[in-house]
Amino acid sequence: MQLVRRLAVASAIGLVLYGIGLWLQGGVIEYVQRIVFLAGINVILAVGLNLINGTTGQFSIGHAGFMAVGAYGAAFSGVKLQPVLQNWIGAGAVADGLTLNVGLLVGALLAGLTGLLVGAPSLRLRGDYLAVVTLGFGEVIRISFNNAKFLGAATGFSGDSPSGLPALTTFFWVYAWAIAILILIRNLTFSQTGRSLAAIREDEIAAEAMATPTTRLKVLAFSLSAASAGIAGGLFAFMQPSIRPEDFRFDKSIDMIVMIIIGGLGSISGAVVGGIFVAVTLELMRDLQQYRLVLYALLLIVIMLVRPQGLLGSRELSEVLRSRFGRPKAQAAK
Amino acid sequence: MSTLLQQLLNGLSLGSIYALIALGYTMVYGILKLINFAHGEVFMIGAYAGYFGASALGIERYGAAGLPLYLAVLVLLFAMAVAALLGVSIELLAYRPVRSAPRLTPLITAIGVSLFLQNAAMLLFSPNPRPYPPILREVRFELGGVIVTNVKLTIFVVAIALMLGLNWFIQRTWTGKAMRAVSTNIDAARLMGVDTDRIIRATFAVGSALAAAGGILFGLDQIIINPLMGVLTGLKAFVAAVLGGIGNIRGAVLGGLLIGLAEQLTAGYLSPDYRDAVTFVILIFILILRPEGLLGVVRPEKV
């Protein structure tokens, strides 16, 4: 019964996404479509980063590197896979969807592995040091791509055709993945494992004293968040003519931090809000483009000074709404 | 052989500039346990202050002959003063209010300040690179196949002078002693009657002034400046501070020189494409193998 119910819900969501997707492609200009896609991609980035920075309290500021690994991994495998699939089952929507998803999975796997490689040695460090090491790794990854000739080096990777990478990203897939990752991370956060992660955030030494396998959990959370950054990277890759190491500079990591700070470090719904906010302001401020980063910077400073917990603090939207409008309910231990 | 010597010389001069900047990072971290991400931007502002100061003194009139020595020193002092003021303002406005907050908050604030200064500078000074005015006349001479310019010599002289001056300041003056006290144990220092706020401000001021000197020297040596010059250079200087042992002044100098050499030798003998990466690789290795740095002391964490 549980399964059928779940399936029904999933199908309903799928149909809704499909419908919205159709409406978008028919009635809305491509320019707006791009913003909608970017918002979804940002949500994936933000929710993933929130898992490690917010829930587990391990501050990483080099996540753009994992996004890059995912993007290149997805793009490369997708470009190689597409002709093979098209020969096999014919060109068209099914081949495209399969190419996209296989590419994304490859990218996510590679990104997760990279996260493992980065996290294992680094997560022994605390606070500021960890932040700087992740920054360092992020840059090393980017510089590596900059020098990788077979991936186009600094010029970027645009696949085998002169018109660039195949445009496989669609509204449905962006948001299907976003919802899937949201559900996955949400379930993780509110599980026993998630509580252990929060314990690590609050007081790591105490958690260790309570027999929590802190290193293993930290690395797990880190790899997961790297993998979701990888999915975001792959979706990003298939909506651009080409991807270049320039696209994954430190600026991108900063964008991700802004996303989770605005919504509130530790809050998943906050991350969603932050992700959408950044995508929308990016375009709304197009005319004020030169002021955008200044404003982001001021926003970061002001938020830290005035309301460091962001919009939602570490609470979820449901709790906020409930506390304002609903009956009093015993709060789950945070 | 002369090529190797040339590369070494270039590496040491670059490293001296990193050392000047690293000192600021290390002093602030020693006192506040805060990575002042905005320090790289103070370095940049110092360079621009030198640029505008020289223009204000009508440097075009002197042409390539450069400013007379007393005016050059004036420009240097002006830039150092501007930077010191900037550093103290940042501390007052952005770091002080969050001093007691969990460690993450000041980190994010620092990143915010850094970003703000970079982009504000791009708006105010235009993002285009500018050629640095010849505050000092350029004189070249050759020693056994190695080209030495007076700019490089000046970098060494100024860097060493400032570092010796700093050392004297820390060891021999009351303020310096108070700084050492605060960095050892801020609460005990406060209990001993030290005005910690004033000392913190002084630390920022001194560190920023040194960075400004580094900025002017950088401009003279590297020919062009642009608003983003502090980003990568600041980061490398930070790595230098960590390499030497953050909180340790001698360590900052050692780290700076080592990073400068590593960068130049990598660019010369391996490939220029990896010159930036080598700094990060060093960072990763040092933090994983010996996080307290070369000259640092292991500090156990008390619970």
Add this chain to the structure above:
Amino acid sequence: MHRRSLVSLILALGLAASASACKPKPGASSTGNADNAEIVIGHYASMTGNTAHFGQDTDKAARLAVEQLNAAGGVLGKKLKIVTLDTRGDGAEAANAVTRLIDVEKATAILGEVASSLSLQGGPIAQRRKIPMVSPSSTNPKVTQVGDYIFRVCFIDPFQGKVMATFARQTLKLDRVAILKDVKNDYSIGLAEAFQKSFVAAGGTIAAEQSYSAGDTDFSAQLTAIKGSNAQAIWVPGYYAEVGAIARTAARLGVKIPLLGGDGWDAPELFTIGGEALNGSYFSNHFAPDQASPMAQKFVADFKAKYGQEPTGLGALGYDGIMVIADAIKRAGKVEPSAIRDALAATKNYEAVTGNITMDKDRNPEKSVVVLKIDGGKAKYEALVKP
């Protein structure tokens, strides 16, 4: 497998398959508006950033062209309107800018970009949306290979590289040349390759190959290595800011050999940064201010009158870009992107400021290269090389 799970799996796959039919098609408003009283030409350029001078100069000249065309009655009775979006020298911005020019500004044709790497970002979008794009000065051959809606009004790097290599070999009689290229830059990489091929084919040797990244400030390592390689000249196909610094550093290190370069040198900042260190160097460009045709001289005079400064070769190309587009619209007879595209492809013997423009089958014009020598802080005409 459990039957229920099988069913659910099939359901899921079917859903996935049908949903992946959902793809962004070109939006409803992709064709330029033919009924408007204005013809909108979109311009995407680096107005800020490291190569701001390229974009700004191109834009100024383009606006001059639009102004002159409108003063003469417009095109097909309609006024031209130019909308400029800043790419800030960033590839993702370039793609966004082109999308916005097509969707929001309803551009019928697009001018841009100066930098080949940015044209390669914006081009695929213009091609997919079937809006003709004319690059004023992207010289990398890949730019027009993107598709049949992409054109350019300048020469291409294989030719530019060959001209300079031949000049180095035959006129300057050089045997050993070192290469110092910008690895972050398609233009620089392509031009370096083109030079190398021709120079080696003509019997020369490449003494050393070094590289840097745009934005670098320290070139002493590379130049020290080049110094030790006994090169007689250095081929530096980069952009003006770094080239100026490279020249100064070279002089400082006692590397007294001439530098050779391409049209990326073309900006006044080259001289303010490079100063006297550049004397004795040569670079290829699109026109020489001191040896111009009457039409070019008029353009220089008009530009000076309007903006109070001399135009660069890139500026001249921006002017030509607009003029060529306008000419194509006239010949097409209607404000319709595909007709304009066909007219552009048929451009023949159009007299432009930078020379005679006839589009070949790859949508590149066959144009002459001007070689300039730097002396006393100014660039002077040295030679003209025809294709």
